[in-house]
Amino acid sequence: MKIPSASPSITKKEISIVKRAIAKGWGTKMDYYLKLFSKKFSKYIGVKYCLPVAHCTDAIHLALLALNIKKGDEVIVPDLSWVASAAPIRYVGAKPIFVDIDPGTLCIDPEKILKKISKKTKAVISVDLFGNVAENDKIRKICKRNNIYFIEDAAESLGARYKKKMAGSFGDVSLFSFNATKIIMAGQGGCLCTNNKKIYEKAKLFSHHGIDKKLTGKYYWSSLLGYNYNWTNIQAACVIAQLERIDQLIKYKNKIYNLYKEYFSKIDNVEITKKIKNQKQTFWIVYAIIKKKINKEKFCNQFKKYNIDMRPMFYQISTMPAFKNKKMSSSNKIAKIISQNSVCLPNGYDLNEKKIKKISQIFNSILNAKKA
Ligand SMILES: Cc1ncc(COP(=O)(O)O)c(C=O)c1O
Structure with a gap:
């Protein structure tokens, strides 16, 4: 699967x-x-x-x-x-x-x-x-x-x-x-x-x-x-x-979000997309902000052996070769932290409760694995 x-x-x-x-x-x-x-x-x-x-x-x-x-x-x-x-x-x-981002939105x-x-x-x-x-x-x-x-x-x-x-x-x-x-x-x-x-x-x-x-x-x-x-x-x-079909599709995205919310609430050191005041979000992609220092690429790579395509958060654009501007990237502190410490959870319309449960269990075992 x-x-x-x-x-x-x-x-x-x-x-x-x-x-x-x-x-x-x-x-x-x-x-x-x-x-x-x-x-x-x-x-x-x-x-x-x-x-x-x-x-x-x-x-x-x-x-x-x-x-x-x-x-x-x-x-x-x-x-x-x-x-x-x-x-x-x-x-x-x-x-x-x-320019830097707002940590809420x-x-x-x-x-x-x-x-x-x-x-x-x-x-x-x-x-x-x-x-x-x-x-x-x-x-x-x-x-x-x-x-x-x-x-x-x-x-x-x-x-x-x-x-x-x-x-x-x-x-x-x-x-x-x-x-x-x-x-x-x-x-x-x-x-x-x-x-x-x-x-x-x-x-x-x-x-x-x-x-x-x-x-x-x-x-x-x-x-x-x-x-x-x-x-x-x-x-x-x-x-x-x-x-x-857009209303039905957005409804499904909301269902996926609620399932992620339920299963991720049991996991330490992570916070997923929050509901925002005055907004009716679609939850197109549910993101997970990790409260531990991680290497996002290595973190996502660990999901491969479980057949899960976990994606890292976007990079700061100002750090990429075509746009490189060190002054701007270091002053955009929120973008820097969110970019380094977050991932995008799978978000396809093929998701169901069984798959979300599997993703959350594996996420927990990778993030909070106890070293022997
Ligand atoms: C925020 C944002 N802007 C622009 C684009 C570009 O869209 P397209 O792939 O249709 O060129 C995307 C696509 O993923 C996007 O996420």
């Missing part, structure tokens, strides 16, 4: 719509499911525009391009996230300024953003991590007051709410991912959401080699240096089916 770190939930619903898309979604119907997805997804989030793209990383890149962020500019981003939250800042030649700390704003700051990327939401109301105010853009990377927190508002409805632009690990998925995929028509149109232009026949009246005319970030009809069809 192998326990993967993540696995999706695929039913007859996804299979039948994907079959229809692959059989009929061509020619005059080549963007039928893409358009339907945009309509349904923007309604779900409560935004006016939704641009489907091949990956969330592309959507972050497009957001920066649409906001005209370039060389010489600075963009504030949390030091603890998947590398894709920061890499597009470098794609456009701007400088990422890594593991998302960027609004108080610490204030200290890092300079004349060069053009935007803040707030990442809603692991099914939690950042204090995006405060961040929004900070951005407004300082006349900078607010980009919300909600890749990991689709369906979560903060003060009753959807994750991904706070930013001037927000981004989502549908890669195979996410709450709803299509193997790969993503989208950019906004209420601003200009941002949407600009992002759309960049996403398709700068070609827009409606705008220029010409086929194949590239009016700016763009990219091919188009998504496919087939993947959009898959996500439409998943979106119809």
